[in-house]
Amino acid sequence: MGIVVFSYASETKxxxxxxxxxxxxxxxxxxxxxxxxxxxxxxxxxxxATVTLTVGVAKLEVSCSASGATCEQALATAEGCVTxxxxxxxxxxx
Amino acid sequence: MKYHIxxxxxxxxxxxxxxxxxxxxxADVNYACVFNIQFDRQQFPVPYHARLLHAGAVxxxxxxxxxxxxxxxxxxxxxxxxxxxxxxxYFEADEMVFAAVSFSGKEVLYRDTLHxxxxxxxxxKKNIDSLECFQAKTRxxxxxYIAWYAPSIPLPNGPWKLGGLxxxxxxxxxxxxxxxxxxxxxxxxxxDIPVRYKGAVSRYPGFPEYVTYLKTTLEKIEGAMSAQEDGxxxxxxxxxxxxxHLWEKVLD
Numbered sequence: 001m002g003i004v005v006f007s008y009a010s011e012t013k014x015x016x017x018x019x020x021x022x023x024x025x026x027x028x029x030x031x032x033x034x035x036x037x038x039x040x041x042x043x044x045x046x047x048x049a050t051v052t053l054t055v056g057v058a059k060l061e062v063s064c065s066a067s068g069a070t071c072e073q074a075l076a077t078a079e080g081c082v083t084x085x086x087x088x089x090x091x092x093x094x
Numbered sequence: 095m096k097y098h099i100x101x102x103x104x105x106x107x108x109x110x111x112x113x114x115x116x117x118x119x120x121a122d123v124n125y126a127c128v129f130n131i132q133f134d135r136q137q138f139p140v141p142y143h144a145r146l147l148h149a150g151a152v153x154x155x156x157x158x159x160x161x162x163x164x165x166x167x168x169x170x171x172x173x174x175x176x177x178x179x180x181x182x183x184y185f186e187a188d189e190m191v192f193a194a195v196s197f198s199g200k201e202v203l204y205r206d207t208l209h210x211x212x213x214x215x216x217x218x219k220k221n222i223d224s225l226e227c228f229q230a231k232t233r234x235x236x237x238x239y240i241a242w243y244a245p246s247i248p249l250p251n252g253p254w255k256l257g258g259l260x261x262x263x264x265x266x267x268x269x270x271x272x273x274x275x276x277x278x279x280x281x282x283x284x285x286d287i288p289v290r291y292k293g294a295v296s297r298y299p300g301f302p303e304y305v306t307y308l309k310t311t312l313e314k315i316e317g318a319m320s321a322q323e324d325g326x327x328x329x330x331x332x333x334x335x336x337x338x339h340l341w342e343k344v345l346d
Contacts, residue, residue, distance in 0.1 A: 052170035054131070056195030057178055059339040060315070061135070066332040081332040085319065086171075089336070092318035093197040093311050 045071035049078040051086050062086055121148040122281045123262065125253050127157050129178070130272040131165075134339050138166060142178065144275060147285040148251055151185040154287045155254060173199040179254045182287070183208055189295045190255065194304060197311050204304040205295055209250070209258030210234075213241070222264050222277075230259055236343025238269040247280065273341070305344050312338055312345065 050063040064081035068074035127142035144157035156177040173195055180193035188208045196202050211234040218229035220242065227242035234255070241252065245261035252263025253275040267274040319336055338345070 054170065054172040054174050055197055055199075056174060056193075057129070057341045058195075059132070059135075060197075061337045061339065062334070063336075064332050064334040077332055081334055085334050085336070088318040089315050092314045 045069070045074045047071055047074040047078045049075065049082045051082050053086070053089075060089075062089065119148060119249055120150065120282065120284050121146070121247075121249060121262075122283060122285050123148070123277055124279045125157075125275045126278050127179075127253070128271070128274040129157070130270075133270075133272040133341065139271075140165065144179070144253055146251060146253060147287055148249055149285045149287050152287050153183045153185075153251055154181075155183075156180040157254075173197075175201055181255055183251065183257070184295050187295050191295060191298050192255065196307070202307075203298045204301060205298045206255065206301045206304075209255075211239070211256070211258065213259060225264055227264050228261070234342075236346055237341075239266060240269065241266040308338075308340070308345055 046065055046067045048063055048065040050061060053060040053062070062082055062085050064078045064085060066074050066077035066081055068077055123146040125144040125146065127144040128139045129142055130137055130139045132138040141160040141163050142157040143160060144155065146155045147153060157179045158177050159174075175193070175195060177193075181190055182192075183190045185208065190206050190208050191203050192206055193201050193203055211232040213230040213232045216229045216231060220227055220229075222242060222244075225244040225246060227244050230241050230243060232239050232241070239256065241256060241259060241263045242265040243252070243259040243261040243263045247262040247264075248260070249262040250259060251257045252259070253266055254273075256263055256266050256275075262277075262280070263275070264277045265275065315336055315338075319334060
């Protein structure tokens, strides 16, 4: 769909989200760092993908988080999840 | 007879404003508007050009996005009409009609009570250009608003759904400035209200129906989410959630 974007931390509102990554991997978007290493041990990576549907002035925010052995795997799963959820929602509210 | 007030002009001489009432006055008010399209989450203020047309006992307001302003590249799917915050007010019927976008992308008009917010007048006053303005505050559908109105322009109207004060609202904003209006010009002249908003107000569904529509839709969405969880959660490691952000917090 080409619309899956990272959620990222915001210092201005309550929607702060934190992500877990393998050691040393950081992701930055729009000047925000949304990654932090929680500990030094290897662990599953958890990633989140969010899609926003704008309906007039209303916003429907759909997000999925997924875990995987690698961050790439987790992100792919999260993106697949959010795409599936959006499709289900669109079908449900037609 | 035309009267023009352009706030870009720094010094205004004494204004010969008409002593008209809401029943007779015709005015064309241009507002600069800024709307944080990512309200309640992040900051992404977007400029709009807004206009209030007041013609006797009827008025029409809408806001058009400044097309020179680039929206965020990854803002997801958008079903945004050309104009936002459309509101028609019918002073004799004490009602207004506003435009909402359904989740299928259709524009639907609903009725609402005219100026149902309860204002608290404060002692604050300031000049906006040459107009002496007084402050009033209100809480309306989950948000706090501050308005500055000019008693010297005796129109109890204002941008969007705001109004009901003893003077035209010159400046108004939500307390976090996620929605902001500032009048840039006021012209007293004959105005044409869009034809589609003429006629009986009663033909439109009421505000309770709008709230019911939102609730029903949200239930459908949550149902779809449950189905997603049921189908995937045994062998997957995903968690999904959905949140509906409404400007008027009618579901809280």
